[in-house]
Amino acid sequence: MTDALCVENIESLLKLSETLEAVGGVLLNGNFPEQNFCFTSVQTDSRLIAEKSLFVPLIGEFQDGHSYIPQALEKGASAVFISKKTSKNLLEALKKEAADNKNVAFILVENTMQALQKAAAAYVRKFPRLIRCAVTGSSGKTTTKEITASILRQKFSVIATKGNFNSETGLPLSVFNIRSEHELGLFEMGMNRVNEIGEIAEVFKPNYAIITNIGTAHIGILGSRQNIANEKKKIFTYIDSFGAAFIPEKDDFASFLEKGVKGKVVKYGVDCDESVKLIADEGLSGTVFSVDGLEMRLSLPGKYNFLNALGAIALAKTLGCTAEQIKTGIESLKPLGGRSTIKKGKFTVLEDCYNANPDSMEKALDLCADTKIQGKKIYVLGDMLELGEESEKEHARIGEKALFSDADMIVFFGFEMNFAFEKAIEIAERKSSLADEKISSVRLVYIGNKDEAAVNDAAKEISEFAESGDLIMLKGSRGMGLERILPLIGMGGES
Known part of the structure; x- marks a missing residue:
């Protein structure tokens, strides 16, 4: 049996060797049997721990997640990241806990947040054939992601962000849900600080990405719309010559966003694609439009949601979705709790x-x-x-x-x-x-x-x-x- 397998013969998301290399970690329990290493899920909240979870305790402004390690172990955590930055007393206590433990891998890292991101990036690399798509923007991210997912599921096996799990922790946790049967990953990327998009884009490295708009969300943190545009644009960093960036044509930062993109630039909007025609804006009842002559209805109200749909359609068409698949995806869209x-x-x-x-x-x-x-x-x-x-x-x-x-x-x-x-x-x-x-x-x-x-x-x-x-x-x-x-x-x- 290799270190890729649990004792119950369930495959671990990452091997022990892969994990240590990715995070630059060191086993605190050096005599830990490699064949015992296995984690099948990852959590930063000890309350959500299940059997065979990797627990990543984060150090916040007001509390240190390392204090919840005992609860995580009690619930069945099989591996734990431990930051060198946790308190000296707590670190010593954890070293003693790890000393003779042959059931749980205690891995010492420089920073648990960064270790989570690095481990997630290593996990994504295990799926080189996965089509990697992402969505960001000041508003409409989750709605656009949900519309896009509904359409793309008509052609591909899709794994997508649940809800708006799109942050420096949410995105890495989300990508650990990728499995071998998935053909396409669609993940939302948000930000609350400088370079958060840059960090999580490095985890997933999207080859197709939609920006919904450059607005004023988080302007109190970033200071200006130009700074927001600078940050949002980082979602395009890993797009290569085979990929594409999708940009709203009417946004006043559209020209800025397309500069330096290595792949194809696709502008979307009401007048951008002759095959997409607006038929009727029906207000609260939604929008009726056609794609390649096939009529369909978007049930979400408002011109802004129709624009979100146009971004989703532009990506779907680039990936080869037919008008019939787009119609099925648009019209099978489920209500988005609390959003329109x-x-x-x-x-x-x-x-x-x-x-x-x-x-x-x-x-x-x-x-x-x-x-x-x-x-x-x-x-x-x-x-x-x-x-x-x-x-x-x-x-x-x-x-x-x-x-x-x-x-x-x-x-x-x-x-x-x-x-x-x-x-x-x-x-x-x-x-x-x-x-x-x-x-x-x-x-x-x-x-x-x-x-x-x-x-x-x-x-x-x-x-x-x-x-x-x-x-x-x-x-x-x-x-x-x-x-x-x-x-x-x-x-x-x-x-």
Whole structure:
């Protein structure tokens, strides 16, 4: 039996020799039998450990994951990375634990986060024939990834990111789900800091990649849209002459993004591909269009989601998908929880509260403004987080935008939304003096917290104002939890 096999004859994701070489690691239990080495999953959260997991404890700002190693071992971890940077006392205790342990491999590394990424990169290299595709952008990443996956599954065996597991830890953990039967990997890449895209692109080395847009998400961290573009562009680093970069034609950074790409550059947009024709924008009901003359409907509402679909279609066509396969993928797309989800009951609700930044907030407001309904329009806008020094300016801008978006009532929810509320009040009072009835009659409500009492207050305000047939839009960052309002207004289960 070789070190590639567990004692139960289950193949390990990486051999012991492969793991040590990839991470530059050293076994703390030097007498560990190589034939005992095996891990079939990887986790950074000890609560998710299963039998034969590799546990990678991370050192954060407030806690050290190494303190959870005992729990991981109790749950069946078969291998553990240990950072040289953990506390001296904890390191000594772990060395004693490892000394005579012949069931668990304790591997000492410089940095557990980097070791996770290096091990993941080594694992990806085991699948040289895998078609490697990736998606990034300031907004629409997960939606684009889901549309793309739905289409590509009609032609390939696809492994894709679950949810938005797209970070410096999420991407490496995701690629460990690749198996020999997969023909194509599709992974989402996000960022919260400088060079995060660069690091995770190095793990997966995508040969095809879509950028959805260059917006203002995380501008508080990166400082400018140019800096954001610099970072997002790193997803194209490993594209070779056989690969392709997919860039939204109308984005004002499109020319910058295509510079230096070694593979094919494919621009996508409404007027980019003569074989794709827009038939009807049906607002909340989605978009009807054709590919090579074959009509199909995208159920996700809004022009921005149609643009996301165009990026997915451009990649699919490059990889040889037919119009029939594209139609099946587009029309079998399942609802995306919390993202552009339409719920119908007493009210029509646009639930778009998984994420928010100024760009996506504007798009959601434009969609609602363009939607024709018999009833009233009520917008519940939650804080847009991670805007840093730009927060006051951007929230104020959204307050003005919302006021001119055909609303009858706007509920500003959260501390940062006070800037939006104040701007809206200022403009509404000015318009009142000019006898602008539509603007001055908009009901403006501010709720400056996000606890349960605040949720109850918001629901009460809505319930007292709304009538059957009204449109209610919920839009805010995930941390605001706006979806908590839905069951309180009788819209918990409908869709």
